[in-house]
Amino acid sequence: MLSANFLRLEEDVKMINDSRADFIHLDIMDGRFVPNITFGFSIIKQIKKIAKKPLDVHLMIEDPDKHIDEFKKSGADYLSVHYETCPHLNRTINAIKEMGMKAGVVLNPHNPVELLADIVNDADYFLLMSVNPGFGGQKFIKQTIKRIEKLSSIISSNNSKALIEVDGGVSLENAKQLADAGVNILVAGNTIFNAKNPQEIISKLKEIK
Numbered sequence: 001m002l003s004a005n006f007l008r009l010e011e012d013v014k015m016i017n018d019s020r021a022d023f024i025h026l027d028i029m030d031g032r033f034v035p036n037i038t039f040g041f042s043i044i045k046q047i048k049k050i051a052k053k054p055l056d057v058h059l060m061i062e063d064p065d066k067h068i069d070e071f072k073k074s075g076a077d078y079l080s081v082h083y084e085t086c087p088h089l090n091r092t093i094n095a096i097k098e099m100g101m102k103a104g105v106v107l108n109p110h111n112p113v114e115l116l117a118d119i120v121n122d123a124d125y126f127l128l129m130s131v132n133p134g135f136g137g138q139k140f141i142k143q144t145i146k147r148i149e150k151l152s153s154i155i156s157s158n159n160s161k162a163l164i165e166v167d168g169g170v171s172l173e174n175a176k177q178l179a180d181a182g183v184n185i186l187v188a189g190n191t192i193f194n195a196k197n198p199q200e201i202i203s204k205l206k207e208i209k
Contacts, residue, residue: 001047002027002038003189009043012193013050019202023056023078025167025187028071030061033085034134041074048075056187058106058167060133061085065092072099080104080127080165083115093122104165108133109141113151120160125185126151131168140169145181152182172201175208 001024004012016024026044031037048055054077061067064081065088071079079101086092089105096103102124105116109129116126128147131138148164155162165185166178175186186205195201 001025001189003193005193009047010050013047015198016202017050017052019199020206021053021202023185024051024053025056025058025189026076028057028059028061029134033062033082034060036134041070044071044074044076051075054078056080056185058104058127058187059085060106065095068092068095068099072101076101078102078104078125080106080125082106082108082133083111084108089119090122093119097124106133106167109144109147113147113154116151117154117158120154120158120162123162125163125165126155127165127167127187129168130166130170133168138169140171140174144168145177148178148181148183155182170205172204175205179208 027038029036029038055075056078057071057076058080062085064085079096081092083089083105093103104125104127105123106127106129107113107116109132128144130140130144151164163184164182165187166183167187170186170188171191178186188205192198192201
């Protein structure tokens with residue numbers, strides 16, 4: 001939703017409701033962990049009132065542990081935290097799960113996916129950033145494909161059921177390659193909201209296997 005028109009936010013949420021999309025992805029930025037600031041609890045609560053899809057909330061904030069309970073109250077169904085912000089990551093994952101949400105772990109482009117090996121059976125999903133976090137509309141980092149393949153191998157070799165999500169620069173041009181590498185969830189912003197027919201683009205992304 002970072003690429004949505006916030007003057008017509010209700011319309012854009014309803015468009016996603018009526019589409020084949022599986023989730024509504026919300027990027028929460030604090031201006032500290034990343035340079036940008038987006039929105040907070042009040043906007044999430046408003047979106048939750050009209051959303052018919054689960055809210056996939058991606059926290060790009062420092063010290064996310066302080067706010068897990070409030071994100072649950074605001075309507076998050078899936079909650080992901082950055083590896084880089086959680087010194088006690090296992091405890092954070094467990095706290096998210098205990099509140100009834102699916103727990104995700106996000107990794108920035110410059111960090112090796114091997115860092116996730118010890119928690120591969122703890123998190124419900126892993127989100128690999130394919131751009132540097134903080135702003136929408138960035139160019140896809142090609143090295144991400146190899147990182148996805150490595151993570152997929154780690155998940156498989158540990159008999160984990162965790163899903164792989166990718167966020168940043170996702171388009172119709174690279175979606176098939178991402179799926180082939182092992183991605184289960186594609187996060188697309190500009191590709192959808194800059195299109196003349198967003199629902200058609202969502203359908204085309206959904207048809208990629």
